[in-house]
Amino acid sequence: MEYKAYTIHNFRSIPQLSILSEQELFEIEVVSQILPFKTNSYVVDELIKWDNVPEDPLFILTFPQRGMLIPEHFDIIATLLKNKADKKEISKAANEIRMQLNPHPAGQLELNVPQVSGDKLTGVQHKYLETVLFFPSQGQTCHAYCTFCFRWPQFTGIDSLKFASKETELLVKYLKSQPKASNILFTGGDPLVMSAKLLGSYIEPMLQDDLPHLETIRIGTKALSYWPYKFFADKDSEDLLEIFSKVGKSGKHLSIMAHFNHPRELKTRAVKKAIAAIRSTGAEIRTQSPILRHINDDPKLWISMWKKQVNLGCIPYYMFVARDTGAQHYFNVSLDEAVDTFRKAYSKVSGVCRTVRGPSMSAAPGKVQIIGTIDMNEEKLFLLQFLQARNPEWVNKPFFAKYNPDAVWLNDLEPALGEDKFFWEDEYNSLYDLKHEELYPNIED
Numbered sequence: 551m552e553y554k555a556y557t558i559h560n561f562r563s564i565p566q567l568s569i570l571s572e573q574e575l576f577e578i579e580v581v582s583q584i585l586p587f588k589t590n591s592y593v594v595d596e597l598i599k600w601d602n603v604p605e606d607p608l609f610i611l612t613f614p615q616r617g618m619l620i621p622e623h624f625d626i627i628a629t630l631l632k633n634k635a636d637k638k639e640i641s642k643a644a645n646e647i648r649m650q651l652n653p654h655p656a657g658q659l660e661l662n663v664p665q666v667s668g669d670k671l672t673g674v675q676h677k678y679l680e681t682v683l684f685f686p687s688q689g690q691t692c693h694a695y696c697t698f699c700f701r702w703p704q705f706t707g708i709d710s711l712k713f714a715s716k717e718t719e720l721l722v723k724y725l726k727s728q729p730k731a732s733n734i735l736f737t738g739g740d741p742l743v744m745s746a747k748l749l750g751s752y753i754e755p756m757l758q759d760d761l762p763h764l765e766t767i768r769i770g771t772k773a774l775s776y777w778p779y780k781f782f783a784d785k786d787s788e789d790l791l792e793i794f795s796k797v798g799k800s801g802k803h804l805s806i807m808a809h810f811n812h813p814r815e816l817k818t819r820a821v822k823k824a825i826a827a828i829r830s831t832g833a834e835i836r837t838q839s840p841i842l843r844h845i846n847d848d849p850k851l852w853i854s855m856w857k858k859q860v861n862l863g864c865i866p867y868y869m870f871v872a873r874d875t876g877a878q879h880y881f882n883v884s885l886d887e888a889v890d891t892f893r894k895a896y897s898k899v900s901g902v903c904r905t906v907r908g909p910s911m912s913a914a915p916g917k918v919q920i921i922g923t924i925d926m927n928e929e930k931l932f933l934l935q936f937l938q939a940r941n942p943e944w945v946n947k948p949f950f951a952k953y954n955p956d957a958v959w960l961n962d963l964e965p966a967l968g969e970d971k972f973f974w975e976d977e978y979n980s981l982y983d984l985k986h987e988e989l990y991p992n993i994e995d
């Protein structure tokens with residue numbers, strides 16, 4: 551199959567879309583002025599069930615939905631388009647609306663960007679001691695865009711909002727200065743939009759003898775869902791697999807952090823072949839997904855997803871809660887529903903699927919798991935814990951919050967049992983006053 555991208559500029563040429571009304575097509579156009587829209591020939595021809603459209607979860611996964619914008623924002627853009635406003639005017643209005651959608655959740659800009667010898671490493675985030683996140687500048691796009699994506703500002707072309715780096719050299723220097731960083735996580739966008747050659751130029755420097763403390767290389771990707779041909783049918787597929795093998799041969803572990811949202815993504819011949827190809831290099835595939843209204847808010851889907859993943863040789867890893875950005879109001883489920891769905895699914899799979907953890911919020915202080923709800927002294931409570939935290943000492947220490955059936959994110963929660971703050975709050979607030987170097991002293995400087 552040939553990769554063909556569809557965006558706002560050519561999506562009307564997708565033959566299957568003839569089942570939509572002109573109004574429905576117009577709505578796609580309106581929403582995609584604000585939130586990025588891209589899908590492709592594989593998603594359209596092999597994933598979406600067109601006789602279910604417009605409710606089909608895989609349709610909703612990449613095609614913008616009217617409900618993703620609040621009516622006020624929708625109307626502003628719809629009016630401009632109907633009046634044939636000029637491009638500049640539309641993009642000005644679109645930018646103003648984007649700024650109201652919390653483009654950088656979880657303090658990503660202020661807190662996590664490290665420095666090396668006084669230079670800011672703008673393509674790097676270092677939040678948890680053992681894992682450095684790297685955003686290779688040429689992996690800041692994806693084979694298709696998920697409508698719910700919290701990284702949406704990266705795709706909208708507002709340059710100052712981009713994290714990016716060409717500077718592998720600086721990255722290596724930084725990694726050398728961080729002996730506790732045992733993991734590097736290549737992320738994006740999707741690093742596997744890059745050619746094998748380009749990817750190799752980022753990965754190979756990580757395999758040098760002088761980074762012995764770097765044990766694991768991870769690549770976060772949705773290519774298995776959006777372009778599985780990448781791994782066995784593209785012209786440089788073999789080179790890509792060769793790079794994967796090289797990591798293993800160098801004595802490091804390669805983990806593909808694959809993003810799957812729905813069991814149907816695991817059913818095509820292409821994805822099965824791709825998974826087998828990756829596994830043949832010695833790499834492991836770990837899987838993660840947020841829980842999303844309209845897409846996978848049903849325990850049956852998670853049971854099916856985790857079982858299929860394990861059968862294909864993948865390791866279920868995280869269930870996330872949708873982040874507080876972009877179209878969260880359209881996709882989010884309450885924390886209460888998330889933990890209930892997780893429990894219903896988790897309780898019906900065997901231990902081999904129970905490597906999965908969640909539901910988890912990637913919030914500013916860390917990844918917070920909702921363990922469950924309990925009744926204590928006639929008060930209903932949420933029980934929570936950190937799976938990852940800015941301070942490793944916070945991890946795995948259960949804490950309580952008042953039960954709130956409407957809460958969708960950490961900042962909707964309040965301390966319980968007469969406490970006026972969470973145990974980590976004072977320290978977290980004091981971290982805001984620390985510069986990154988103080989959080990992660992750079993031993994070379």
Ligand SMILES: *Cc1c(COP(=O)(O)O)cnc(C)c1O
Nearest residue numbers: 675677678681683735912937938
């Ligand atoms: C999730 C995440 C990681 C990786 O966490 P693991 O629990 O080790 O998978 C690293 N850095 C940031 C900023 C993250 O959000």
Ligand code: SF4
Nearest residue numbers: 692695696699739772
């Ligand atoms: S593949 Fe990942 S980064 Fe790309 S749009 Fe989907 S969620 Fe966002």
